[in-house]
Amino acid sequence: MKRSLGLFLFVLIVNLAISHLAQAQSQAGFISLDCGLPVNEESPYNETEATGLLYSSDATFIQSGNTDSIPANQEDSYLKPLWTLRYFPEGKRNCYDLNVEKGRNHLITARFVYENYDGDDDGPKFDLYLGPNLWATVDLRGNKYSTWEEILHIPTSNLLQICLVKTGRTTPMISSLEIRPMGNDSYITTSGSLKLLYRECFTESGSYMRFPDDVYDRRWWPYFRKQWTQINTTREVAILNDYDPPKDALATAAIPTDATEPWTYEWSNSDNPSASYYLYAHFAEIQDLQANDTRQFNILFNGQQYDGPLIPKKLEMTTIVNSSPRTCDGGECSFQLTRTDRSTLPPLLNALEVYTVIQFPHSETEESDVIAIKSIKDAYKLNRIDWQGDPCVPQYLMWDGLNCSISTNISTPPRITSLDLSSTGLTGTISTAIQNLTKLEKLDLSNNKLSGGVPEFLGNVESLTVINLSGNNLNGSIPQALQKGGLELSVEGNPRLYCASDSCAKSTKKKFPLAIVVASVAVAAIVISVLLLFLVIRKKKSTVVEGLHLLPGTSAVNATFANKSSRRFTYSEVVKMTNNFQRVLGNGGFGMVYHGSVNGYEQVAVKVLSQSSTQGYKEFKAEVDLLMRVHHTNLVSLVGYCYEGDHLALIYEFLPNGDLKQHLSGKGGGSIINWSTRLRIALEAAQGLEYLHIGCKPPMVHRDIKTANILLDENFEAKIADFGLSRSFQGGGDSEESTVIAGSRGYLDPEYTHSGRLAEKSDVYSFGIVLLEMITNQPVINQTSEYSHITQWVGFQIKRGDILEVMDPNLGKDYDINSAWRALELAMSCANPSSSKRPSMSLVINELKECILCENTGISTNRGLESQEMNVSLDTTVVPIAR
Numbered sequence: 001m002k003r004s005l006g007l008f009l010f011v012l013i014v015n016l017a018i019s020h021l022a023q024a025q026s027q028a029g030f031i032s033l034d035c036g037l038p039v040n041e042e043s044p045y046n047e048t049e050a051t052g053l054l055y056s057s058d059a060t061f062i063q064s065g066n067t068d069s070i071p072a073n074q075e076d077s078y079l080k081p082l083w084t085l086r087y088f089p090e091g092k093r094n095c096y097d098l099n100v101e102k103g104r105n106h107l108i109t110a111r112f113v114y115e116n117y118d119g120d121d122d123g124p125k126f127d128l129y130l131g132p133n134l135w136a137t138v139d140l141r142g143n144k145y146s147t148w149e150e151i152l153h154i155p156t157s158n159l160l161q162i163c164l165v166k167t168g169r170t171t172p173m174i175s176s177l178e179i180r181p182m183g184n185d186s187y188i189t190t191s192g193s194l195k196l197l198y199r200e201c202f203t204e205s206g207s208y209m210r211f212p213d214d215v216y217d218r219r220w221w222p223y224f225r226k227q228w229t230q231i232n233t234t235r236e237v238a239i240l241n242d243y244d245p246p247k248d249a250l251a252t253a254a255i256p257t258d259a260t261e262p263w264t265y266e267w268s269n270s271d272n273p274s275a276s277y278y279l280y281a282h283f284a285e286i287q288d289l290q291a292n293d294t295r296q297f298n299i300l301f302n303g304q305q306y307d308g309p310l311i312p313k314k315l316e317m318t319t320i321v322n323s324s325p326r327t328c329d330g331g332e333c334s335f336q337l338t339r340t341d342r343s344t345l346p347p348l349l350n351a352l353e354v355y356t357v358i359q360f361p362h363s364e365t366e367e368s369d370v371i372a373i374k375s376i377k378d379a380y381k382l383n384r385i386d387w388q389g390d391p392c393v394p395q396y397l398m399w400d401g402l403n404c405s406i407s408t409n410i411s412t413p414p415r416i417t418s419l420d421l422s423s424t425g426l427t428g429t430i431s432t433a434i435q436n437l438t439k440l441e442k443l444d445l446s447n448n449k450l451s452g453g454v455p456e457f458l459g460n461v462e463s464l465t466v467i468n469l470s471g472n473n474l475n476g477s478i479p480q481a482l483q484k485g486g487l488e489l490s491v492e493g494n495p496r497l498y499c500a501s502d503s504c505a506k507s508t509k510k511k512f513p514l515a516i517v518v519a520s521v522a523v524a525a526i527v528i529s530v531l532l533l534f535l536v537i538r539k540k541k542s543t544v545v546e547g548l549h550l551l552p553g554t555s556a557v558n559a560t561f562a563n564k565s566s567r568r569f570t571y572s573e574v575v576k577m578t579n580n581f582q583r584v585l586g587n588g589g590f591g592m593v594y595h596g597s598v599n600g601y602e603q604v605a606v607k608v609l610s611q612s613s614t615q616g617y618k619e620f621k622a623e624v625d626l627l628m629r630v631h632h633t634n635l636v637s638l639v640g641y642c643y644e645g646d647h648l649a650l651i652y653e654f655l656p657n658g659d660l661k662q663h664l665s666g667k668g669g670g671s672i673i674n675w676s677t678r679l680r681i682a683l684e685a686a687q688g689l690e691y692l693h694i695g696c697k698p699p700m701v702h703r704d705i706k707t708a709n710i711l712l713d714e715n716f717e718a719k720i721a722d723f724g725l726s727r728s729f730q731g732g733g734d735s736e737e738s739t740v741i742a743g744s745r746g747y748l749d750p751e752y753t754h755s756g757r758l759a760e761k762s763d764v765y766s767f768g769i770v771l772l773e774m775i776t777n778q779p780v781i782n783q784t785s786e787y788s789h790i791t792q793w794v795g796f797q798i799k800r801g802d803i804l805e806v807m808d809p810n811l812g813k814d815y816d817i818n819s820a821w822r823a824l825e826l827a828m829s830c831a832n833p834s835s836s837k838r839p840s841m842s843l844v845i846n847e848l849k850e851c852i853l854c855e856n857t858g859i860s861t862n863r864g865l866e867s868q869e870m871n872v873s874l875d876t877t878v879v880p881i882a883r
């Protein structure tokens with residue numbers, strides 16, 4: 001007789017009296033879910049009729065689905081856990097999330113009782129998945145009103161996802177879910193999981209067994225054939241292995257009635273003829289044998305011997321397992337026990353389990369990624385119906401907004417590489433779980449309502465190359481860790497994100513504890529008013545200075561621009577960068593300077609050149625290339641340009657603290673800078689200038705040094721702007737009255753008017769004027785005064801011997817008088833009308849360093865002022881005399 005698979009898909013009827021309820025059995029680790037049971041309704045409850053197991057509502061293990069129940073008149077046919085059900089009208093994949101022990105074998109049983117709960121008279125057909133892998137197709141169509149699936153499976157992570165996947169128009173549903181952790185040393189396969197085909201004990205008086213008879217809650221069905229005879233015992237069979245079947249399943253056995261015949265068990269699996277099988281045959285001798293009796297037999301599968309000869313042990317169970325999976329020809333399988341020649345008794349079998357092997361070829365997404373994405377989902381309360389089950393696999397069910405790397409190698413689990421949660425209404429802060437997505441390359445959180453700071457940890461995710469945080473309400477500063485090459489960060493549209501650099505807030509405080517009130521409007525006009533001729537002055541370099549200041553400084557902006565393959569921008573990029581020229585920083589001689597940002601956080605100053613200010617592209621490009629190669633900490637970097645038709649623009653590094661002029665004058669939100677800071681700024685500016693003079697190749701003359709061209713970065717470090725503009729950027733023509741051609745009024749080398757030639761010493765002159773401004777805070781030109789030029793005014797004051805009158809009253813008396821005196825001397829010598837008497841910038845630097853040393857070690861104060869000898873020649877050769 002052959003049996004077909006269908007025979008066993010019977011309705012699970014409670015037709016049995018289970019007598020061992022009182023037996024205390026451990027339910028440790030059991031998960032027993034009554035699907036569709038309302039949470040508030042007696043959950044969990046004790047299923048007393050058959051098992052004594054506690055069943056709970058499934059509501060906390062799944063986020064979707066509706067609940068229903070089978071008709072009341074059908075309830076008698078089923079245990080209570082099967083009366084209610086959950087069905088899934090929405091979503092393609094709906095999943096239960098269950099916590100299990102990774103690496104341990106688990107018995108997983110899902111039951112589906114349709115019973116026409118929906119009145120459609122036709123049950124659904126859908127797929128059942130374990131994580132990313134197809135476990136079974138559940139088919140309740142036709143007259144089938146209930147079915148179940150059972151599998152022995154070793155989860156590869158602590159999170160087990162059981163998913164119902166809609167495959168047609170019908171609605172998936174489920175009645176109960178049961179998970180039982182198994183013993184360590186049983187049901188071990190070379191690969192794959194074990195789907196139950198038969199689990200039988202051989203007895204004529206039928207009652208099926210499960211928990212508590214079976215400690216693992218396996219179900220054992222009674223089975224008997226008419227060719228067999230039952231033997232039984234009332235004594236207990238010892239179980240020394242991990243299979244642990246119910247004792248009662250072993251208390252009976254079947255032997256062939258015709259003792260000469262083999263014991264035969266056959267089945268046909270036409271649904272899946274190529275299936276492979278594992279068989280677990282449990283034997284125990286339960287008869288009292290005579291001294292001259294022997295029971296010995298061989299075990300054959302499809303006619304081939306695979307174990308034996310076996311002599312079952314007296315009242316002790318032996319389990320025979322095939323060590324590798326077996327297949328059957330055309331799905332026709334037979335399992336036989338044939339007695340050996342020396343056996344006096346026929347073969348016997350107490351219980352048998354037959355499983356088919358299911359391969360689970362898809363690796364689950366890396367568990368840490370799954371945990372992280374789930375906590376992100378929880379943190380933002382994302383109720384996306386498709387965000388269930390494995391995030392990456394199967395690929396056609398990948399979560400919306402994710403992208404994953406999926407290897408064909410099963411030992412390489414899928415990883416999440418991209419997360420797009422833009423415009424999803426996220427609130428709260430940026431979830432810390434994001435840092436656990438360690439293979440994330442792209443993160444888009446734009447257009448949400450995220451608040452709080454930009455977390456530093458984003459910089460720790462090494463694979464990240466693109467982060468878009470624009471259009472949120474983030475505040476604070478952008479951590480240094482995120483300002484690195486190879487990372488594209490967008491933060492525009494976060495009005496409270498105030499600073500591009502982490503260091504600004506902190507170090508500003510540190511360096512300017514008292515004297516500086518950092519203005520809330522930190523942006524100043526970059527005044528670009530002079531068109532400079534590009535002069536090449538080759539001069540023998542001073543070896544003393546060479547080693548000192550030639551290290552180029554690069555900023556974060558530079559670093560990022562350096563990664564851009566071309567620094568040439570299109571006009572539309574310039575428009576975008578400046579947000580359609582929205583914010584004016586200043587108005588120079590050649591056009592406006594606008595604030596802009598690249599990639600959202602790299603702020604830039606965009607100088608739009610007037611359309612007539614150009615020669616051909618080649619010349620323009622040559623100049624720009626040259627300027628872009630000039631890098632020094634104390635020079636504002638040119639980072640890009642635009643040359644498109646009539647549109648010309650130069651893109652500079654942006655300095656948030658404006659220019660020195662505004663800070664000295666207190667205008668435009670500038671603040672008062674103390675004396676030692678002024679000296680430092682002077683030194684830094686001098687270093688920048690020196691670099692132009694002797695550090696650059698070819699050397700450059702700035703030609704428009706003035707306080708408005710000395711900009712301050714977030715740390716109040718000075719950087720000189722607008723150097724090196726050449727003929728390529730002519731704006732106003734060569735007309736005499738144009739102040740932009742050759743320096744600004746008051747700063748211009750008086751020798752220039754005679755020689756018509758600007759050289760390095762012209763910059764030194766201008767620098768001297770700057771220094772005088774820094775010392776005195778007087779206007780460079782004051783038409784209302786008798787001494788209209790600042791040098792004249794200072795000369796006059798010095799003649800009167802009144803150095804305290806010279807000093808900027810805003811400084812109070814908070815400076816060392818020696819250092820002030822030296823600085824004044826230096827300024828006047830720089831501003832000497834005769835270029836040959838002016839010091840070089842290298843000497844200026846040395847002298848400024850001396851001043852700083854004086855100030856820092858300052859023994860003397862202005863109160864203990866000693867007379868100083870001055871060796872400075874003004875045009876009127878003034879010798880200042882101390883009071």
Ligand SMILES: *[C@@H]1O[C@H](CO)[C@@H](O)[C@H](O)[C@H]1NC(C)=O
Nearest residue numbers: 021022046047048052053054
């Ligand atoms: C369920 O009820 C049975 C019988 O009343 C009892 O033996 C068993 O211990 C109960 N189970 C639990 C988990 O309380």
Ligand SMILES: *[C@@H]1O[C@H](CO)[C@@H](O)[C@H](O)[C@H]1NC(C)=O
Nearest residue numbers: 102103104182183184185242
């Ligand atoms: C099964 O294995 C786990 C760890 O893998 C161990 O903690 C446990 O003690 C083992 N149980 C038995 C019965 O060997």
Ligand SMILES: *[C@@H]1O[C@H](CO)[C@@H](O)[C@H](O)[C@H]1NC(C)=O
Nearest residue numbers: 205230231232233234251252
């Ligand atoms: C064992 O089998 C005998 C007959 O072979 C039967 O009378 C007896 O009731 C059986 N005992 C059990 C426990 O099944």
Ligand SMILES: *[C@@H]1O[C@H](CO)[C@@H](O)[C@H](O)[C@H]1NC(C)=O
Nearest residue numbers: 290291292293294343344345
């Ligand atoms: C075994 O011994 C018993 C008596 O002890 C006897 O009745 C029986 O025939 C013997 N069986 C065989 C196969 O020799």
Ligand SMILES: *[C@@H]1O[C@H](CO)[C@@H](O)[C@H](O)[C@H]1NC(C)=O
Nearest residue numbers: 401402403404405417418420
């Ligand atoms: C996902 O990654 C693949 C491969 O890198 C790419 O082709 C695809 O465009 C990406 N999809 C999205 C939505 O980013």
Ligand SMILES: *[C@@H]1O[C@H](CO)[C@@H](O)[C@H](O)[C@H]1NC(C)=O
Nearest residue numbers: 363407408409410411412413
């Ligand atoms: C799969 O990956 C593992 C570990 O990463 C490696 O050892 C193995 O060689 C790979 N197999 C194939 C077929 O690439």
Ligand SMILES: *[C@@H]1O[C@H](CO)[C@@H](O)[C@H](O)[C@H]1NC(C)=O
Nearest residue numbers: 368371372375432433434436
């Ligand atoms: C991130 O991973 C670490 C360990 O790898 C874990 O301790 C931490 O809880 C995880 N954080 C989140 C938010 O998932």
Ligand SMILES: *[C@@H]1O[C@H](CO)[C@@H](O)[C@H](O)[C@H]1NC(C)=O
Nearest residue numbers: 422446447468469470471490
């Ligand atoms: C960032 O997101 C905004 C809004 O979704 C979008 O306009 C912008 O192009 C994105 N930036 C990048 C660099 O992808």
Ligand SMILES: *[C@@H]1O[C@H](CO)[C@@H](O)[C@H](O)[C@H]1NC(C)=O
Nearest residue numbers: 451452453474475476477496
């Ligand atoms: C950012 O905003 C949060 C409230 O949203 C506030 O607690 C925090 O202090 C702010 N941080 C900064 C640096 O302004």
